[in-house]
Amino acid sequence: MYSQQAKKNTIIYLFILLWVIAVPAIAYISSLDAKLSIVLFAGVIGLALATVTAANFRLGYYIYIVISFSIHLPERMAKATIPVGVVMDSFLLLVLAGAIFTKQRENEKSNIEYYKDPLLLVLxxxxxxxxxxxxxxxxxSISGWFIFIRVYIRNFIFLFLTFRVISGWNEIYKFFKFWLALTTAAALYGCLQQATGLLPFEKAYIAMDPDKFRTVVLQGRPRIFSFMADPAAFGVLMACSSIICMVLLTAKQQLISFPKKVLLLFMIIVHLLALGFSGTRTAYVMLPVGLLLFFLVNLHNRNTLIAAGVFTFTMLAILFGPFYSSPTIIRFRTAFMGSQDESLNLRDVNRHSIQPWIYAHPIGGGVMTAGADGETYNPGHRLAGFQPDSGYLRSALELGWIGLILVCIYTYMGIHYAIKNYFKEEYELNKLLLISIAAVMFAILVAQYAQEAAGLVESSIFLNAILGITIKVKYNLSKSK
Incomplete structure (x- = not known):
């Protein structure tokens, strides 16, 4: 016991000593080079977070999510490219190491059938x-394949870490509280960007890359991205969190008190504003699609019927009301009136033109061969430069129709598990959380048709987290086993 306490004290003393040395060092270097000071400060913070992550893998799990979401902010401030993937991989490996080392001390038993579960077998x-x-x-070339596999393994590890982090319903409650707090902070920052305009360092960063500039600036107005990678990732996550908040808002007052519902209503307003400012049409469609699933399975609930009526009236007012001066509302309407939008029609033409090639290549052209990735890693390839604009189409192009079938089976089974968990559960709050997971999964599944919604870094983290929760609930937390 004494040796363990002495070891902890030694770590604390070294940590304090590090900060005592770092503070004057950063101050001195700042007087010489501002950019170098930012890099050094980020390094010190990173080292501190890495120490905490190694000591407490559950806390490190949440730190990893925060870093993955906000790492682009210091990148923009420094006006330099940061190896984002390397940073994420390093922290994830620290979380994994902490989980492995603490597993021997924890007597937690899991009933997950890792070698028999149908979904995991498909995975x-x-x-x-x-x-x-x-x-x-x-x-x-296989250089792109190595990049793709590294990202895939990262998501694979994160999924299995979720099994270790989620030990009970209290951990699930903690995850959703953390998630909604994080996305609310992102939404507030996005609304601030819309109100005051992008900050100078953000404008300078997007101006450095012509492709990023064309993605962010639309018709002379910037699409809001908050502290995330791009407007697409920001919009998708705003839609997911809006669905969760709206589902929770239908709970009985005995379950969620009136002050908490006021807070939920505030979060919904902020998330919806941020969603509109992102300019992500796919995310606009995700919202009604996800809520549709929730409404269908809860038609017997009075609060659900009221929420459905309010939501339907609001949607009709936005789509057909006399609002013609707001670019956000105009872009929102084009998401549901695609026949009037030339860019959407062009995507359909491109998809039909490539179908004969897909039929002739059952294993696809290989990963990282389509779109801009193909131009980078496989220049001269038939798919290089061809923009899929769809997660399913990219799977069909790069992995063939065999790979597309596997992807469809995997996504279907994830939603099947989530809905089955919902009908098994008895406690209302748990049921609401489970149906919100199913609704978000269904929204992302539909969004994959128009955009690579599940392939974005931020959305893939969230998707793997809720999928891990779904599998954990099925085997360890369901009351009807």
Whole structure:
């Protein structure tokens, strides 16, 4: 016991000593080079977070999510490219190491059937299929394959870490509180960007890259991205969190008190404003699609019927009301009136034109061969420069129709598990959280048709987190086993 306490004290003393040395060092270097001081300060903060992560993997799990979401902010401030993937991989490995080292001390038993569960078996088969893609003869280079596999393994590890972090319903409550607090902070920052305009360092950063500038600036107005990677990721997450808040708002007052419902209503307003400012049309569609699933399974609930009526009236007012001066409302309408939008029609033409090629290549052209990735890693490839504008189309192009079938089975089974958990659960709050997970999964599944919604860094983290919760609930937390 004494040795363990002495070890903890030693770590604390070293940590304090590090900060005592770092403060004057940063002050001195700041007087010499401002950019270098930012890098050094970020390094010190990163080292401190890494120490905490290694000591407490559950806390590190949440730190990893925050870092993944906000790492682009210091990148913009420094006006330099930061190896985001390396930073994320390093922290995730620290979380994994902490989880492995603490597993021996914790006597937690999991009933998850890792080698029998149908969804996990599909995941393993899909993983093997991706590994075999290394030998795809249609690829010109395997350099892109290594990048893709590294990102995939990162998501794979995160999914299984969720099994370890989520030990009970209290952990699930904690996760959703954390998630809504994080996305609310992002939404507030996004609304601030809309109200005051992008900050000078943000304008300078997007101006450095012509492709990023064309993505962010639309018709002379910037699409809001908060502290996240881009407007698309920001919009998708705003839609997901809006769905969760709206579902929770329908709870009985005995379950969620009136002050908490006022807070939820405030969060809904902030998230919806941020969603509109993002200019992400796919995210606009996600909102009614996700809520539609929730409404269908809760038509017997009076609060649900009231919420459905209010939501329907609001949607009709926005779509057909006499509002013609707001660019946000105009772009929102184009998401539901695609036939009047030339860019959406062009995407449909491109999809039909590439279908014969898909039929002739059952294993696809290889990962990272389509779109801008293809131009970077497989220049000269038939798919290089061809923009899929769809997660499913990218799977069909790069992995073939065999890979597309695996992706569809995997996504379907995830939603099936979530809905099945909902009908098994008895406690109302748990049921609301489970149906919100199902609604978000369904919204992302539909969004994949128009955009690579599930492939974005931020959305893939959230999707793997709620999928991990879904599997954990099925085996360990369901009351009807």
């Amino acid at each position: 393993y088969f899909y993983t093997a299929y991706l590994l075999i893609q290394c030998f795809n003869p249609n690829m010109f």
